Amino acid sequence: MSTALAASTDDRVRAALDPLDGVGLEELVHAASLLTRVDRKYVLPADAAVRVLDELAGSTTARVLEIDGARGSAYESVYFDTPDLASFHLTATRRRRRFKVRTRTYLDSGTSFLEVKTRAARGTTLKQRVQHDDPAALGTGRVFVGETLATQGxxxxxxxxxxxxxxxxxxxxxxxxxxxxxxxxxxxxTGLTWELDAPGAPVTRAVPHLVVVETKGGSTPSDLDRLLWRHGHRPERLSKYGTGMALLSPDLPDGPWRRVIRRYLAPTPNVSARTPGRTTDRSI
Incomplete structure (x- = not known):
């Protein structure tokens, strides 16, 4: 059921954006590479997302990334953390020097990158990356990660x-x-799924009924931001890593993402309820 719903949601999103012209990857990167940027994230039920995207397609000169005729791509991200989850806790407690290390694989092509994300000045996000052969291990990429994080303090x-x-x-x-x-x-x-190794068997969670929209630009809101606001949607605190970890590991603090989890992510048999009133005041 969840697989069918995810496919249906993806089909509806692609249909809403179909009237827009395509843009190639080289032009997109030249126009908006945005490795240093302000991110705004929105979580929408599928019906609400389709309404917004329908209006976007009819009111702007936006264009959709198109590669070899395809207007979408399957992604897989593997997140790396320390045994005491330093990256997670720095994010959960909103520390200024927080960081994220992951590999990102474009599943349709098999190309993988090793990425390091840090916080730069005035709340912007800085992403640095290199091509990487093994998405499940850092390997020689540890040098890149160490040097990049050291540079960022x-x-x-x-x-x-x-x-x-x-x-x-x-x-x-x-x-x-x-x-x-x-x-x-x-x-x-669309079709977001989390998976985490746990004693006995991996724990997974799929949210095929939701669409995550993220705008990436400067401090000035984009046309899509303003359109989302007109429809009553506001940016949410959402981290695919932090939210996924808090959702699948009930003993972890969920403070920054509690609103999203409670509003959009109903509990499942694999995820037990937290003790009311838990805060994120927890040291690494």
């Missing part, structure tokens, strides 16, 4: 014992958004 970066943990999978459509001061981009994710 992360304590003990070269010696962090990072190991693979949470895996997320989803299907993504990317939109180039015109703006008066340049261009922004947005991603539309």
């Amino acid at each position: 992360v304590d003990g970066a070269p010696h962090l014992a990072l190991a693979p943990g949470l895996v997320s999978r989803y299907r993504r459509t990317t939109v180039l958004l015109p703006r008066g001061d340049g261009a922004a981009r947005a991603t539309v994710d």
Whole structure:
């Protein structure tokens, strides 16, 4: 059922954006590479997302990333953290020097990258990445990760014992958004699934009824941001890593993502309820 629902949601999203012209990857990167950017994330039920995207397609000159005739791509991200989950806890407690290390694989082509995300000035996100051969291991990429984190002021970066943990999978459509001061981009994710190794067997959670829209640009809101606001949608605190870990590991703090979890992610038999009133005031 969840697989069929995810496919249906993806079909509806693609149909809503079908009237828009395509844009090639080279032009998209040139217009809006945005490795340093302001991210705004929105969580929408499928029906609400389709209404917004229908209106976007009829009111702007936005274009959809198209590669070899395809307007969407399947993604897999493997997140790396220390045994005491330093990356997770830094994010859960909103520390300024928080970081995220992951591999990202474009499943349709098999191409993988090793990515390091950190917080830059004024709340912007800085992403740095290199091509990587083995998405399930850091290997020689540990040098890149250590040097990158050290440059960004992360304590003990070269010696962090990072190991693979949470895996997320989803299907993504990317939109180039015109703006008066340049261009922004947005991603539309459907079919999101999390998987985490646990004693006995992996724990998984799929949310095929939801669409995650993320706008990536400068401090000036994009046309899509303003359209979402007109429809009553506001940015949410959502981290695919943090939210997934908090959802699948009930003993972890969920503070920054509690609203999203309670509003959109109903409990399942694999996820027990938390004790009311839990806070994120927990040291690494």
